[in-house]
Amino acid sequence: MGDSRAGVIARPARPQAGGGEKFPVDRHARRLYGDHDQLSRRRDRAMPPDPAPPPDPDPRPMVRFDAVTRRFADVTAVDRLSLDIREGEFFALLGPSGCGKSTLLRMLAGFERPDAGRILLAGEDIVPVPPYRRPVNMMFQSYALFPHLTVAGxxxxxxxxxxxxxAEIETRVAEMLRLARLEGLGGRKPHQLSGGQRQRVALARALAKHPKVLLLDEPLAALDKKLREETQFELMELQDRLGTTFVIVTHDQEEAMTVADRIAVMNQGHVVQVGTPSEIYEQPRSRWVAGFIGDVNLIEGELVSAGPDGAVVQDRAGRRFLAEAASFSAAPGGTVALAVRPEKFRVSTTPPADATVNGLSGRVVDIGYLGDLSIYKVRLDDGTLVKASVTNIRRHAAREIDWEDAVWLSFAPEAAVVLGE
Incomplete structure (x- = not known):
């Protein structure tokens, strides 16, 4: 996987579903942590979870896919998929090309009809409802603006x-121009706008009808990297202000991790894991998810023991590793993988206090300098190649570790995840 990096951000608490009050955006809460985490995670998600809240008096989701299947000839794009999307959340469908995420979005919009299953919106089955009658709107990747019409048009x-x-149309148009920060541009044609402005026009048009759910199909793909990152925060602010349910389809991990409250990771027509960005990143349920989301080192080995105090894994070189207790489908003696993110490693030229537990020795064979951090590829004594990342808190010229240096890698038990499959 390529290196993916973003900051850690936080969002203000949302009003309860069904409430009319909208909380203002706390801009000061959206700041970078300044650490070297490779993927964006909201600060509140990185904190220990609060005690379980009382049951929701109305647990009905805004959107429910109930055993939905969609086939194209002999290809099953979506296979008996069930998924709930809550009211007022920013939800991301993330996965590689061809995993079924866009098909799922198009079925919700009404452009595709499922071969089996139900799609419920606010408790009502909308499969028989034509697209133009559904209280949803879709923003396409191409924006699909009418070139002969003005922004307001x-x-x-x-x-x-x-x-x-x-009069109502004029009021709503003025409201959308203000909301999308397009004041003064209502009389321009699309070709007179920048890429970011055209993106906001398409967004304003999609929101003008006050849909219950806004569908975003790779909405930022046409923007350059810097503008895409800026627009991600604009989308978050807008969604916070409106409280509308947003569903975004993307294959960009950084984008999903940045904007979404929860993410559904998809593969081959199935949802393989649903959770907050921190849950997906820190607690992947499979090797596939761990490898798809960011960079990861997988240390293959045998499960020695597992209990409340943690799990012990022994690799093929006889090294033992301690990880926090977790839920995985393996019994002692079974084959498992220990997943350690590159930023979880501590890199030093001297052995850790206890090198016999969670300690690895090797030699630096390559270094990637990325400005805010450096990526070290380390060849372990048994030939295994692992990757570690270190925040550059000093000038590049003062780097303490260089090519061919002998180094020690170590990690805390809570930094590792045991994966059984």
């Missing part, structure tokens, strides 16, 4: 199709 198009009163 593009935003008003759907409202005119619904034959709303002229």
């Amino acid at each position: 593009n935003i008003a198009f759907g409202l005119k199709q619904e034959r709303l009163p002229k």
Whole structure:
């Protein structure tokens, strides 16, 4: 996997579902931690979980996929998939190309019809409902703006199709121009706008009809990296202010980790894990998820023991490692993998206090300098190649570890995850 990096951010608490009050965006809470985590995780998600809240009096989700299947000839794009999306959350469908995430979004929009299963919106089955009658709207990757219409005309198009009163249309257009920070640009044509401005016009047009759910199909793919990162935060702010349920489809891990409250990781038409960004990153349920989300080192070995005090894994070289107790499908003597993220390693030129537990020795064979951090590829004594990342708190010229240096890698038990499959 390539190196993925973003900051850690936090969002203010949301109002309870069904409430009318909208909390203002806490801009000061959205700041970088300044550490070397490779993927974006919200600060509140990185903290220990609070005690379980009391049961929700209305647990009905905004969107429910119930055993949904969609086939194209002999290809099953979505296979008996069940998934709940809560009201008011920013939800991401993440996965490689061809995993079924866009098909799932198109079925929710009504552009594809499932071969089996139900799709419920606010408790109502919407499979028989045509797309133009569904309280959802979709923002396409291409934006699909009308070149002959002005910005205001593009935003008003759907409202005119619904034959709303002229005064209401004008009010909503003005509201969307203000919301999308397009004041003063209502008279321009799409070709007179920047890429970021066109993206905001498409977003404003999709939101003008006040949908219950906004669907975003790779909405930032056409933007350059810097503008894409800026727009991610704009999307988050907008969603916070509106409280509308957003569902985004993306194959960009950083994007999903940055914007989403929860993520569904998909593969081959199935949801393989659902959770918050920190849960997906820190507690992957399989080797596939661990390898798909960011960089990871997988140390193959045998499970020696597992209990409340932790799990002991012995690798093929006879080294023993201690990890926190976790849930995995393996019994003592079974084959497991110990997953350690590159940033979890401590790198030094001297052995750790106890090198017999969670300690590895090797030699630096390559270094990647990325400005804020350096990536070290280390060849262990048994020939295994692992990757470690270190925050550059000093100038590059003062780097203490260089090519061909002998180093020790160590990690805390809570930094490792035992994976049985």
